[in-house]
Amino acid sequence: MTLRAVIYARYSSDLQSASSIEDQIRLCRERAARAGWQIVGSYEDAATSGASLMRPGIQRLQQDARERRFDVVISEALDRLSRNQADIAALYQNLTFAGVAIETLAEGHIDEMHIGLKGTMNALFLKDLAAKTRRGLRGRVEAGKSGGGNAFGYTVLRHMGEDGEIRRGDREINEDEAAIVRRIFHAYAEGMSPNRIADQLNREGIPGPRAGKWDKSTIHGNPKRGTGVLNNEIYIGRLVWNRQSFVKDPSTGKRQARPNPESEWIVTEVPELRIIDQELWDRVKTRREGRKIEQIDKEAWERRKPRFLLTGLVKCGCCGGGFSTVGKDRFGCSNSRNKGKSICSNRTGITRQELEGRILSILSERLMDPELVKVFAAEYIAERNRLAASHVDDRAVKQKELAKIIRDQDVLVNALLAGTPPERIKAKMEQLETRQKLLERELATAPAPAALTQIHPRMADTYHDRIRAMIVGLTEPDQESEAREAIRGLIEKIVATPVPTKGKRMALDLTLHGDLAGILALSLNADQLSGQQKTSLLQEVEESAGFLVAGAGFANCFSMSKAIIPPCPAKAA
Known part of the structure; x- marks a missing residue:
């Protein structure tokens, strides 16, 4: 073959x-x-x-x-x-x-x-x-050239040298972008916040770095790392390189920045690239120093506050961005706060207590309707039987092919014994042997047909008992952490969409997208099993979560591997 x-x-x-x-x-x-x-x-x-x-x-x-x-x-x-x-x-x-x-x-x-x-x-x-x-980049930086990347306000030049070689890394001031840099510095020095500056630039349609939208973090950055427009010393004619190094996280393949000690920084004076005069730079630095105490207090509060139950799970229904802290106990759309209303108009917030209360109510009262679970149980068993039959059919096909390959090999051996030149059948024999080994490996590693997990309508009762116990566990110091992680494992995301109320105030509709695999595992008490039983059950649940289950009213509750729960009635936030 x-x-x-x-x-x-x-x-x-x-x-x-x-x-x-x-x-x-x-x-x-x-x-x-x-x-x-x-x-x-x-x-x-x-x-x-x-x-x-x-x-x-x-x-x-x-x-x-x-x-x-x-x-x-x-x-x-x-x-x-x-x-x-x-x-x-x-x-x-x-x-x-x-x-x-x-x-x-x-x-x-x-x-x-x-x-x-x-x-x-x-x-x-x-x-x-x-x-x-890195050695080559250091030499370029010490010569006043770009060490990789480019700052907003400059254009990287490529030109032919006297020796006929292409020269790269030289920069010149881009006057259009430099005017925007000066405008940002003046606005900040006069008391405007980075958030308002970003919003105004976005409203005027002024493109930011890499032609993207302006964000407040693009402007204020991180003073310790020298990031952000207000911290980049190239604007006063100082090129600072090697502030940080990058290492790759082996689990994700993504790079992570780590700051280098100041003694390892490479600083080169490039006065021809100065955009901001020293007096304006000092005014900005003075204002930033005055805000340090406020920032330290905020960071201390961030460290003290307990972890939010739904951190990272809430998404804006208008722009798709995340929800973040906009007050000590209030959450709102990050894009609207950081990039301005021109990017997202959703300014409706919600308190932590209301958000958690509504989501826990959905999980405990509106999920796993017993009638829908009956439909799921029937469809689940039918699908598992179909898959088991297909595995058996596939194994039979491979066994039949393997038997034919062995017969074909016997034919070639007989031909060789009958005097056929070996070179005429060598290639064919090699192909048959390769295919034989492949089939034998596949048959040896093919999983045995799995026994059906006991899915039945009563699992809805199990789910409700378990979720209520978890909610109670949130109030117990010795159970709080475990209960929080278990509840988060049932949620894929929560979409918060602003809607008007009768009083013309805006409120948030919350739509919970549940993780079907996590919900099934909880309903089947997978966490209470051990060893191979737990491994087999979790594997089967993961496969089952990919089914698109059809049935009367069932598709309204589950879609592919997600459980979608209708929003709660809106309340004024």
């Missing part, structure tokens, strides 16, 4: 030619043709670093591998797939589990030895590259 192959190609940056991907694909196609493999697709990542697996092409490849859409991945070299030692090991394990082999033009068939040695070499390459890049 002909193996199905896909190609993965990547080039690292905009400085490399896009034709690199075309060249990689062409060479990989030639390799597949020599092996007699059928190309069924290709995956590409253009101008993307190989230091992380957070790339759309490699993510699609892994998803399709899990769905068994191909048998072999072909790439130019192992470092095209990833240069990160941990990532390439994880990728190899995932593809192997899915029964997919890796073949590269540089290393051939990839096995554990390649993963260990090449992974280490690629990791060392990245570390050496980072050190050389």
Whole structure:
């Protein structure tokens, strides 16, 4: 049987030619043709670093591998797939589990030895590259050039040098943007808040850095890190570099900034880039120093206040932004407060007590209607039976194919014994052996048909008993933390939408989007199980949460993997 192959190609940056991907694909196609493999697709990542697996092409490849859409991945070299030692090991394990082999033009068939040695070499390459890049950037900064990125108010220049080489990193003042910078400094020095400044600039349609909207944090920034318009010393002709370094969080693949000690800062005077005169800069700094005590008090209160039960779960129904603290015990739309009414007009707030009370009421009284649960139980069992039957059918198909492959191998062996030249049947025999090993692995690792979880209408009663116990636990010091986390696990998001009331005041309608998997797990007492029973149940619940269950009135309660609860009647906030 002909193996199905896909190609993965990547080039690292905009400085490399896009034709690199075309060249990689062409060479990989030639390799597949020599092996007699059928190309069924290709995956590409253009101008993307190989230091992380957070790339759309490699993510699609892994998803399709899990769905068994191909048998072999072909790439130019192992470092095209990833240069990160941990990532390439994880990728190899995932593809192997899915029964997919890796073949590269540089290393051939990839096995554990390649993963260990090449992974280490690629990791060392990245570390050496980072050190050389940083050394080069430091030299540019000490020469007064850009060390990467650009500040609002300047244009980066590219021009031909006397030696014919392209010169990069020089900057000049962008007068249009510089006028906006001066306006921000003057407005702040005269007493206007960063919030009002951002709102006014957005109302006038003035584009911010990277052509985005202005935000108050873009203006006030972080004085310790030198971020924000009001803290950037380049506006007074001082280029400060190496204030912070970045490390990658291995669990998320995202970079995190860490401040460097002041002794490691690189400071270069660039008087030709000064936009703000010293007198205005000092006025702004004086006002900021006067506000430090107020800021310290606010930060102390933030540290003292208990964690909000619904932190990060409330979204604005107008703009989709998050809700944050707008008072000591009141919450409102972050975009409206930080970017102004021109971005979001939702100025309706809500107290913590009312928000928590309404959401807990929805969870305890309006979720898991017994009549809807009956419909779900019937649909759930029908769907699990259908999936179990499909697993059995798939296993039977693979067993039948494996038996045919073994018969075909016997035919080739008999032909060889009858005097057929070995070179005529070698390629076919290799294909059959490869496919045989793949099928045997898939059959060996295929999960056994799972027993049906006992879903029945009475689970609604279990849910209501458990959720009421959790709500009571919120008032118990020794149970509060555990109860809070359990309740948060039932919620995907809460959408807060302003609506007018009879008294023409605005109130918030709250729509709760529940996490169906979490709700089912709670209803089935999954947390009270242990060992393999709990693991199996949670796995089955996760799969079941993806069903689109149809039934009389049931779709009004559950949609895909989310439980959507109608909003409570509005109250004046």
